[in-house]
Amino acid sequence: xxxxxxxxxxxxRHLLSPEGTALIGHLAACQDxxxxxxxxQRQGDDFLRFVYPATVEAVEAAAARPSLALAWRRWxxxxxxxxxxxxxxxxxxxxxxxxxxxxxxKGGGPLGLxxxxxxxxxxxxxxxxxxxxxxxxxxxxxxIARPCHLWLLSVDARxxxxxLYPTAGEGGASVEQSADLPGGAVLDGQPGPERIVALCAPAxxxxxxxxxAVRASLGAPGPDSxxxxxxxxxxxAGTAQDSLLLEKKP
Amino acid sequence: xxxxxxxxAELYRTWGPAVYRRCLRILKDQEAAKDATQEVFxxxxxxxxxxxxxxxxxxxxYRVATNHCLNQRRNGSRRGEDFEAPxxxxxxxxxxDTLPDRLLVQSILSRFDATTQTVAVGVLVDGMEQxxxxxxxxxxxxxxxxxxxxxxxxxxxxxxRS
Numbered sequence: 001x002x003x004x005x006x007x008x009x010x011x012x013r014h015l016l017s018p019e020g021t022a023l024i025g026h027l028a029a030c031q032d033x034x035x036x037x038x039x040x041q042r043q044g045d046d047f048l049r050f051v052y053p054a055t056v057e058a059v060e061a062a063a064a065r066p067s068l069a070l071a072w073r074r075w076x077x078x079x080x081x082x083x084x085x086x087x088x089x090x091x092x093x094x095x096x097x098x099x100x101x102x103x104x105x106k107g108g109g110p111l112g113l114x115x116x117x118x119x120x121x122x123x124x125x126x127x128x129x130x131x132x133x134x135x136x137x138x139x140x141x142x143x144i145a146r147p148c149h150l151w152l153l154s155v156d157a158r159x160x161x162x163x164l165y166p167t168a169g170e171g172g173a174s175v176e177q178s179a180d181l182p183g184g185a186v187l188d189g190q191p192g193p194e195r196i197v198a199l200c201a202p203a204x205x206x207x208x209x210x211x212x213a214v215r216a217s218l219g220a221p222g223p224d225s226x227x228x229x230x231x232x233x234x235x236x237a238g239t240a241q242d243s244l245l246l247e248k249k250p
Numbered sequence: 251x252x253x254x255x256x257x258x259a260e261l262y263r264t265w266g267p268a269v270y271r272r273c274l275r276i277l278k279d280q281e282a283a284k285d286a287t288q289e290v291f292x293x294x295x296x297x298x299x300x301x302x303x304x305x306x307x308x309x310x311x312y313r314v315a316t317n318h319c320l321n322q323r324r325n326g327s328r329r330g331e332d333f334e335a336p337x338x339x340x341x342x343x344x345x346x347d348t349l350p351d352r353l354l355v356q357s358i359l360s361r362f363d364a365t366t367q368t369v370a371v372g373v374l375v376d377g378m379e380q381x382x383x384x385x386x387x388x389x390x391x392x393x394x395x396x397x398x399x400x401x402x403x404x405x406x407x408x409x410x411r412s
Contacts, residue, residue, distance in 0.1 A: 007378040008275060009312050009386065012268050016308065043274055044267035047287070051270055055288040056259050062292040063258030 005033050011040055111240035112143035112178075113152075113198040126246060129227075134248035135189040140165070140196070143178040148200035148240065150175045151210045155229065157192045159221030161211050164196070171204030187248055193226040194246045202238040209236075254298075261301045262291055268308065269294070269315050276319035276371070286322055290315045309386040316368050324360045358405050365389070366397045373398055 006014070006023055014023045014037070027034050116123040117130075118137040126132060140152060149172035152165040165181050166173040187194065199210055213234040218225050232241050269290050273283035293314055294301055301307055359367050365387060372383040373394075384394045 005377060007372075007382060008272070008376045009308060009378060009382065012271070012308055012312070015268075016304070040271055043271045046280075047267045047270040048263070051284045051287055052263060052266055055284065055291075056262055058288055059262045059291050059295060060255040060258050063295045063298065064255050 005030060008040075011037055015040060015044070110145040111148075111198055111200040111242045113196065113242040113244055114141045114143070115139075115196055115244050115246070116141070117246075126244060129245045129247060131247045131249045132187070134191050134250055135187050136246075136248075137186045138196075139185075140181040140198075141179065142175065142181065142198055142200075144175060144200055145240075147174070147176045148202060149173065149204050151199045151201075151205065151207070152181060152196070153199075153210065153214060154194055154196050155214055155218055155226060156190070156194050157221060157223040157226050159215070159218060159225075161214050163207060163211075170206055172199070172201060172207075172210070175200070187246075189248075191248050191250045193223050194248055195226050195229055195243050196246065197232060197243040198241065199232065199235065200240040201236055203236065205236060205239065257298065258295050261295065261298065265294070265301060265307065265311060266291060268311050272312060272315035273319050275376075276316065277322060282322065283319075286315075286319050290318045293318070313368065313386050316371060317364050320359070320364070320367050320371065358401070358408060361404065362397075362401060366401055369394050369397045370401045 004026075006026065010023065011033070014027075018024065023033075027037060115126045116139045117126045117132050118139070119133050123139060126138075142150065142152075144150075150165070151163075151172045154162045154164055156162075164185060197214060199205065199213075213232050214229075216234055217232045218229045227245060230243055230245070232243070235241065266287060270283055270287040273286040273290065274280065277283050277286060290311075294311065300310060359370060362370070368387060369383055372378040372386065373380060378386075380394045380398065381391050383389075384391045387394070
């Protein structure tokens with residue numbers, strides 16, 4: 001190979017899109033590179049014949065395993081709080097970052113929650129009670145007036161409370177300032193109301209206490225209970241809260 | 251979830267050949283490359299949306315697969331496993347005509363961080379231009395040149411000592 005011969009990566013690009021590269025002339029004139037390309041094509045054929053059938057199942061299983069996705073690039077999953085059966089929400093993919101101009105849309109309270117829905121080319125701010133695709137991808141941003149211990153959770157018509165952020169640890173995430181919450185989530189595809197709740201406590205607030213307060217405020221599970229549960233009672237003094245209702249549509 | 255699985259399978263069919271070729275290039279063993287391809291793709295599939303971006307996916311695949319397979323080479327060698335990858339084949343270039351033989355380059359590689367290893371392999375083994383390596387690694391051309399110079403300096407130092 002001479003110094004002017006294309007790299008392996010350039011040849012990969014050529015294999016992907018021959019008309020999109022400027023290598024055709026070189027390949028016609030350079031026997032070495034033509035041979036390299038032929039070898040690469042043969043290796044690709046070998047992959048499809050032998051490697052792919054033997055390994056695709058493991059790749060599919062890895063793709064379907066939420067725990068793998070959770071650790072990647074600070075995504076967080078919507079982890080079901082009730083034993084894992086009939087998961088409410090699950091992680092799927094990373095939506096784009098929300099636009100920067102949303103702060104203030106939730107008023108001037110001590111805690112503001114913004115939910116962004118990725119159902120088009122760019123994320124859009126969801127309004128309270130808005131219909132969204134049942135499997136929409138979501139991202140979240142919080143505006144806080146002072147540092148606090150944050151929980152983000154959701155509750156659905158079956159009464160299932162899901163822990164969204166933080167996904168690990170006790171006491172809630174210590175948040176110093178308004179921020180995009182790392183990661184995102186995807187709704188589970190089940191039609192019905194879903195309420196996203198943010199709690200911001202002045203001191204560490206145990207998950208059990210947060211979950212219990214939400215359950216008590218929901219009362220009997222059902223769609224109307226979720227729609228009415230805009231205010232969570234039984235929280236420690238000084239705990240700020242905000243929530244947003246989403247109507248998941250098929 | 252089944253849709254997720256089928257999408258993963260489709261992406262694997264599309265991009266798996268590039269991963270496999272990369273692993274084969276570095277590991278030079280079909281069985282080791284097969285295992286490494288699966289392992290690399292399990293890493294890649296964690297960011298499925300990135301795999302769907304045809305404009306940017308190849309440099310990313312190249313980087314992840316190269317790092318993984320260089321680690322395989324290094325770890326296999328350290329553990330004294332049966333599989334020991336044959337030496338990497340260097341491309342001819344005026345920049346490193348005075349370099350020691352392939353075995354020496356291979357032993358020197360393991361003394362550097364993953365980024366420098368990828369720089370060295372990209373330029374010396376794959377014949378990439380430094381600018382191309384810079385794009386793949388998301389580094390400046392100057393940083394790539396500096397890392398390559400450090401690598402070559404150490405290689406020459408070893409030649410002088412021996």
